[in-house]
Amino acid sequence: MKPVRLDLSMTSxxxxxxxxxxxxxxxxxxxxxxxxxxxxxxxxxxLDYPVEVNLRGNAGYFIGxxxxxxxxNVYGNVGWSVAENIMSGxxxxxxxxxxxTAASGHGGLVVIEGDSSSRCGISMKGCDxxxxxxVGHMSGFMAQAGNLLVCGDAGAHxxxxxxxxxxxxxxxxxxxxxxxxEEPMTAADHATVGQLLKRAEIELxxxxxxRVASARTLYHWNAEAHQEY
Amino acid sequence: MCGIIGxxxxxxDLRQSLGxxxxxxxxxxxxxxPDSAGLAVFGTALEPPxxxxxxxxxxxxxxxxxxxxxxxxxxxxxxxxxxxxxHAEVVAAVEGDSLRQWIKQRADGVRVLAVGHSxxxxxxxxxxxxxxxxxxxxxxxxxxxxxxxxxxxxxxxxPAHAHPFTAGEDFCLVxxxxxxxxxxxxxxxxxxxxxxxxxxxxxxxxxxxxxxxxKGDTIERALGAALEKIDGFYTFLxxxxxxxxxxxDPFACKPAVVAETDQYVAxxxxxxxxxxxxxxxxxxxxxxxxxxxxxxxxAA
Numbered sequence: 001m002k003p004v005r006l007d008l009s010m011t012s013x014x015x016x017x018x019x020x021x022x023x024x025x026x027x028x029x030x031x032x033x034x035x036x037x038x039x040x041x042x043x044x045x046x047l048d049y050p051v052e053v054n055l056r057g058n059a060g061y062f063i064g065x066x067x068x069x070x071x072x073n074v075y076g077n078v079g080w081s082v083a084e085n086i087m088s089g090x091x092x093x094x095x096x097x098x099x100x101t102a103a104s105g106h107g108g109l110v111v112i113e114g115d116s117s118s119r120c121g122i123s124m125k126g127c128d129x130x131x132x133x134x135v136g137h138m139s140g141f142m143a144q145a146g147n148l149l150v151c152g153d154a155g156a157h158x159x160x161x162x163x164x165x166x167x168x169x170x171x172x173x174x175x176x177x178x179x180x181x182e183e184p185m186t187a188a189d190h191a192t193v194g195q196l197l198k199r200a201e202i203e204l205x206x207x208x209x210x211r212v213a214s215a216r217t218l219y220h221w222n223a224e225a226h227q228e229y
Numbered sequence: 230m231c232g233i234i235g236x237x238x239x240x241x242d243l244r245q246s247l248g249x250x251x252x253x254x255x256x257x258x259x260x261x262x263p264d265s266a267g268l269a270v271f272g273t274a275l276e277p278p279x280x281x282x283x284x285x286x287x288x289x290x291x292x293x294x295x296x297x298x299x300x301x302x303x304x305x306x307x308x309x310x311x312x313x314x315x316h317a318e319v320v321a322a323v324e325g326d327s328l329r330q331w332i333k334q335r336a337d338g339v340r341v342l343a344v345g346h347s348x349x350x351x352x353x354x355x356x357x358x359x360x361x362x363x364x365x366x367x368x369x370x371x372x373x374x375x376x377x378x379x380x381x382x383x384x385x386x387x388p389a390h391a392h393p394f395t396a397g398e399d400f401c402l403v404x405x406x407x408x409x410x411x412x413x414x415x416x417x418x419x420x421x422x423x424x425x426x427x428x429x430x431x432x433x434x435x436x437x438x439x440x441x442x443x444k445g446d447t448i449e450r451a452l453g454a455a456l457e458k459i460d461g462f463y464t465f466l467x468x469x470x471x472x473x474x475x476x477x478d479p480f481a482c483k484p485a486v487v488a489e490t491d492q493y494v495a496x497x498x499x500x501x502x503x504x505x506x507x508x509x510x511x512x513x514x515x516x517x518x519x520x521x522x523x524x525x526x527x528a529a
Contacts, residue, residue: 038501038504039499039500039501039502039503039504040501041501057510058500058504058514060499060500060501061499077500077514079484079486079499079500080484096514096515096516098484098486098516099481099484099516117481117516118480118481118519136481136518136519137480137481137519138480
């Protein structure tokens with residue numbers, strides 16, 4: 001079956017999402033091409049079907065939010081909160097992403113080939129994020145589960161108030177946030193990083209990555225710390 | 230929310246169509262700030278002693294011609310007048326402070342929106358796309374412009390509270406965000422005998438920066454002081470006669486995106502309002518970093 005083409009200069013985002021939610025499965029469509037996104041918000045949000053969606057151009061906020069099953073490829077840049085609360089499936093961004101990439105994502109894979117700015121992976125709950133470039137400040141803030149892999153550098157306060165998510169960084173770390181600490185890479189870490197790189201189609205070696213995880217000193221209230229961590 | 234807009238044309242032909250490129254940015258950013266809008270445009274500088282004054286009256290039928298005649302009679306400054314809706318532009322050979330004083334005493338209900346050799350400023354309440362049409366933004370020409378669409382969060386919706394705010398001459402600021410300490414800034418500035426026109430937080434930031442520059446700071450030094458003194462969320466975009474300047478707070482709480490080509494520098498809160506610009510697909514598009522001062526200068 002030929003890919004279905006939808007042009008956002010002629011179709012509204014609401015109509016597009018309605019098609020993706022309700023009419024795609026019945027028509028047996030496997031590939032959807034979206035043209036002229038022009039920075040619009042909420043494109044391909046809430047998909048729950050194993051379809052490939054190719055977006056040709058720059059998208060705005062929330063592209064691929066709450067995704068289940070679908071593979072979404074964006075051939076451009078994206079705005080804030082790409083793949084917010086992703087559940088499964090994958091979202092690949094060929095360009096750069098703005099703030100809050102995959103915020104609170106539960107599952108699935110998010111790949112940003114370029115840079116991802118502030119608060120990448122904030123409060124992530126089990127998804128995997130791979131960033132080919134660098135991440136901005138406060139990335140991995142309060143991240144609870146899953147892996148954030150950064151092939152470039154990490155900005156200030158990386159992994160502040162981390163729970164059980166693990167962050168791997170290949171480049172420089174500007175500074176660690178409260179309770180985040182660098183730990184030795186184990187064999188299991190090398191295996192995880194190797195798999196993530198493979199899934200993201202990035203040819204790098206796991207041996208160049210550092211592991212950042214929670215020191216778990218914030219898990220229990222310490223009255224004697226006087227709020228200094 | 231609020232929307233910020235900036236455009237600097239690097240080539241003469243684009244300067245002639247600056248307004249045409251800016252109008253769709255207002256249409257798009259109306260969603261981020263539906264209650265008021267404003268635009269400051271910087272063009273060819275008037276030769277001293279002439280200055281351009283952007284004036285505003287809330288009364289629709291205000292007798293601008295009568296005002297201009299009285300102005301001529303009292304100050305002998307051969308004022309030239311162009312009116313549009315509630316707005317009037319006066320070009321006159323007079324000191325900025327003299328005309329401000331005269332307006333205060335003699336022109337009831339008229340406010341001075343901007344003073345300078347290059348700046349012309351329009352702002353009003355209403356949907357930004359409608360404000361832009363009412364004041365003919367699409368026909369404006371100039372080297373660069375700074376605009377704003379407002380969603381009021383901390384002070385009332387009125388023409389005076391709309392952005393851009395100005396201070397001194399050829400200086401304006403638009404702001405997306407909210408400040409936590411505007412009143413301590415005001416107290417600091419009131420001790421220096423600065424006067425305020427509104428209770429708006431962005432006006433405090435505008436006057437703070439211009440006060441520092443009047444005391445000899447470069448814009449970079451003034452913004453360095455602002456990073457120390459101003460607490461809160463902000464993306465500030467500042468226009469001067471020859472510059473467009475951008476800064477985001479240390480947390481980068483409010484958005485901004487820049488698209489630069491060999492023809493223009495365009496700034497907006499969101500990419501979608503830049504999507505119509507010529508050659509944007511090949512532009513260098515980037516998100517400004519927190520605490521970083523970005524300065525673009527008008528090419529000769």
